[in-house]
Amino acid sequence: MDTGSHESMSFREGIDRMVDRASLAIGLNPETAKVIQACNAVIQLKFPVGIDGNVEVFTGWWAIHSAHRLPAKGGLRFAPLVNQDETEGLAALMSYKCAIADIPFGGAKGGLLINPGDYTEDQLRKIVRQFTMELARRDFINPATNVPAPDFGTSSREMAWIADTYKALFPDDVNRDACVTGKPLNRGGVPGRTEATGKGVQYALQEFFRHAERVADAGLSDGLSSQRIVIQGLGNVGYHAAKYLAEEDGSTIIAIIERDGVVVNEDGLNVHDVRQYLAETGGLKGFPAGNYSAQGEQALEMECDILIPAALESQVHAGNAMRIKAKLIVEAANGPVTYQADEILRERGITILPDIFVNAGGVTVSYFEWTRNLSHMRFGRLQRGLDELRGMNYLAALESLTGKQTPENLRREIMRGANELDLIRSGLDDTMRMAFRDIVEMLRHHPNISDYRTAAYAIAINKMAQSYYELGLAEPL
Numbered sequence: 247m248d249t250g251s252h253e254s255m256s257f258r259e260g261i262d263r264m265v266d267r268a269s270l271a272i273g274l275n276p277e278t279a280k281v282i283q284a285c286n287a288v289i290q291l292k293f294p295v296g297i298d299g300n301v302e303v304f305t306g307w308w309a310i311h312s313a314h315r316l317p318a319k320g321g322l323r324f325a326p327l328v329n330q331d332e333t334e335g336l337a338a339l340m341s342y343k344c345a346i347a348d349i350p351f352g353g354a355k356g357g358l359l360i361n362p363g364d365y366t367e368d369q370l371r372k373i374v375r376q377f378t379m380e381l382a383r384r385d386f387i388n389p390a391t392n393v394p395a396p397d398f399g400t401s402s403r404e405m406a407w408i409a410d411t412y413k414a415l416f417p418d419d420v421n422r423d424a425c426v427t428g429k430p431l432n433r434g435g436v437p438g439r440t441e442a443t444g445k446g447v448q449y450a451l452q453e454f455f456r457h458a459e460r461v462a463d464a465g466l467s468d469g470l471s472s473q474r475i476v477i478q479g480l481g482n483v484g485y486h487a488a489k490y491l492a493e494e495d496g497s498t499i500i501a502i503i504e505r506d507g508v509v510v511n512e513d514g515l516n517v518h519d520v521r522q523y524l525a526e527t528g529g530l531k532g533f534p535a536g537n538y539s540a541q542g543e544q545a546l547e548m549e550c551d552i553l554i555p556a557a558l559e560s561q562v563h564a565g566n567a568m569r570i571k572a573k574l575i576v577e578a579a580n581g582p583v584t585y586q587a588d589e590i591l592r593e594r595g596i597t598i599l600p601d602i603f604v605n606a607g608g609v610t611v612s613y614f615e616w617t618r619n620l621s622h623m624r625f626g627r628l629q630r631g632l633d634e635l636r637g638m639n640y641l642a643a644l645e646s647l648t649g650k651q652t653p654e655n656l657r658r659e660i661m662r663g664a665n666e667l668d669l670i671r672s673g674l675d676d677t678m679r680m681a682f683r684d685i686v687e688m689l690r691h692h693p694n695i696s697d698y699r700t701a702a703y704a705i706a707i708n709k710m711a712q713s714y715y716e717l718g719l720a721e722p723l
């Protein structure tokens with residue numbers, strides 16, 4: 247998508263401006279802001295891989311934005327337009343995201359310049375293995391210091407290949423499984439990681455709608471079930487967010503935007519059917535239960551309650567921000583609204599829930615996966631049996647005291663010990679709730695701050711400044 251002509255700064259610079267704005271609002275020393283903004287290390291790799299008898303040279307980056315907490319954590323992106331500026335910007339977002347979600351990691355990001363669709367599975371495996379070896383050789387992948395995860399263009403499949411390559415290189419590293427997160431279930435992954443970012447978007451919105459005065463401030467009314475939503479991107483994040491919001495909260499998904507256009511149905515689209523159609527045909531065109539148009543970009547400007555950009559960065563930019571009609575923008579993607587667009591939208595009174603809060607669910611569950619890998623034991627293994635026994639005893643006591651029988655559905659719930667997915671979902675929900683409450687607190691107590699993004703950045707940079715101060719790298723707050 248062409249945004250370049252509308253913007254006067256790069257993606258990374260836009261994120262730096264967001265930090266500047268929050269620093270100014272909380273009176274942070276500008277030198278400290280510079281320490282926080284600096285990308286600590288970035289490596290560019292050019293490595294050859296034999297493909298069908300020819301040798302192709304691939305280019306990739308790994309950027310470590312902050313290492314005040316380790317490991318530095320972030321996704322590995324495979325896309326034809328990846329570049330160093332973007333990778334550094336996305337790594338910075340990871341630092342702020344981890345700080346807000348209270349995850350003890352630094353921020354990082356990786357990118358490989360590739361269109362995965364141009365290669366077979368075997369070729370991709372070879373490329374991923376080589377990329378992993380190049381990173382490992384320079385210690386840019388390691389359970390203690392640098393831990394990638396899925397991102398745009400990658401999934402649990404690539405993570406399994408990375409883990410396997412690392413294991414072949416370092417078989418005696420007892421924590422080798424923790425060198426990457428987002429792995430398949432039987433290769434050290436955890437249940438709920440695949441859908442974690444989308445689930446996190448849902449939890450973020452649920453929490454927002456628990457704050458009636460905030461909902462009213464955004465010009466919205468009623469609960470999530472009355473909201474009409476436009477979503478851009480039906481990849482892993484967009485699909486799960488839309489599906490849960492429609493199926494569990496009763497929201498109406500009136501439009502889905504994808505690469506080849508948009509499909510609209512004011513009565514609500516069946517997200518699962520759209521995804522299936524997309525997988526089968528490669529596009530939205532011809533989807534029977536909605537009106538198709540090739541003008542996907544214009545659909546961002548549709549009349550709706552909530553716009554959820556869940557694709558790539560810079561989709562709402564200085565060129566279209568004036569025409570956005572949504573009341574609330576929920577940033578499921580990383581950086582979907584540019585700095586300049588953000589200024590315009592704020593001016594126009596459109597509320598934005600920022601990426602560094604909204605999409606923190608992915609790295610939150612990655613954190614759970616990493617700790618599980620280090621403990622070498624599934625969550626709940628030690629206490630599940632005990633929980634069930636407690637439930638049984640509690641029921642027996644209740645029934646003998648009251649002389650009444652508990653209804654069967656309640657009985658089952660009380661006696662059920664939490665399984666691993668329950669624990670992960672509960673940890674994710676709690677993380678999103680706490681993060682939103684922290685943001686609301688910041689808004690309440692800081693008269694200079696009136697928007698969610700600046701509040702979220704203020705929390706993140708406060709925490710990072712404190713951490714750098716303790717290391718002697720920044721002035722006291």
Ligand code: GLU
Nearest residue numbers: 320321395397608609612
């Ligand atoms: N790629 C995801 C993100 O941008 C997840 C990163 C992770 O789990 O480390 O937040």
